[in-house]
């Protein structure tokens with residue numbers, strides 16, 4: 630185990646190397662990472678490095694970006710797991726009741742298949758990005774149950790055999806660990822979660838089924854709620870395979886230091902875990918110091934996942950600041966991803982490589 634000082638030196642060296650790479654100066658391993666077969670040298674990607682640990686390294690993507698060929702080149706090369714950022718959500722897939730549209734999701738699944746990548750599918754049941762026909766009406770429990778079952782089973786059946794995992798229910802809890810009062814909870818009660826998992830399992834028995842949420846990286850009231858629910862669902866033999874920790878972090882709020890313990894307690898319940906939507910935002914402007922701290926957080930998260938056997942992989946919520954959701958949602962914040970807006974790797978990229986190496 631290197632001393633703290635040695636670790637700091639290593640981190641600074643890594644950060645420096647990434648900056649040199651970003652500015653076009655060739656260095657050791659990082660330079661190698663960006664030299665393709667045309668240069669006659671072996672090229673290791675984040676996916677290659679993660680696979681050596683039996684993990685995947687993924688990225689979210691979204692349909693409008695797929696016309697950017699410089700972007701899709703890196704997306705196709707560096708990652709082995711892809712998540713559609715919007716294309717499989719309810720508003721996109723069932724824009725009118727009973728009328729399904731697979732265009733956006735299929736485009737991403739096809740692209741992933743062309744690059745021999747797997748797909749983490751996202752998401753079946755969520756209170757956000759619902760179609761107007763669903764939110765604009767009062768439903769009886771029987772009606773909504775039928776609508777939910779049909780949506781889940783039609784979508785899961787469509788992608789059966791084509792996706793590795795599903796985020797079945799997304800963001801079901803409040804910060805204090807109480808159930809979020811969504812249309813599903815209010816109309817159907819908490820049993821909608823077990824029902825959703827069972828219906829999804831019937832439609833694709835091989836897909837890994839997840840519950841997924843943000844602010845559950847640390848041990849606390851919200852992750853405790855997931856722990857209690859997961860334990861109960863397992864005891865009742867409800868088909869739940871994993872818990873997705875989104876990991877939308879922000880430098881100004883501090884690092885979730887209990888992440889590894891938290892991952893481990895879910896593993897002990899016999900569940901997989903995954904970091905599903907990682908980004909580390911900061912107050913702009915980005916400075917070298919903030920980018921170095923961000924790199925440390927990416928490294929620490931990657932190491933935490935590698936330390937816990939059933940943490941199966943990491944997905945960044947898109948890989949480049951060019952297409953991050955952050956600036957639109959948190960004005961004045963950004964620079965959250967391992968590649969910058971020019972698609973150049975940042976210190977965080979090098980830090981992830983080092984953690985995986």
Ligand code: G3I
Nearest residue numbers: 691714715751752757758799843875877906946953954958
């Ligand atoms: O489709 C319309 C388009 O027609 C219109 O021209 C454009 C103008 O703004 O908006 C488009 O819709 C946007 C949609 O993404 C598709 O691009 C919405 O405004 C925008 O709000 C929406 O944001 C998405 C967000 O979920 C919604 O909550 C982000 O792209 C997506 O990355 C984000 O992802 C979520 C995960 O699903 C769950 N966890 C949190 C994560 C971040 O919010």
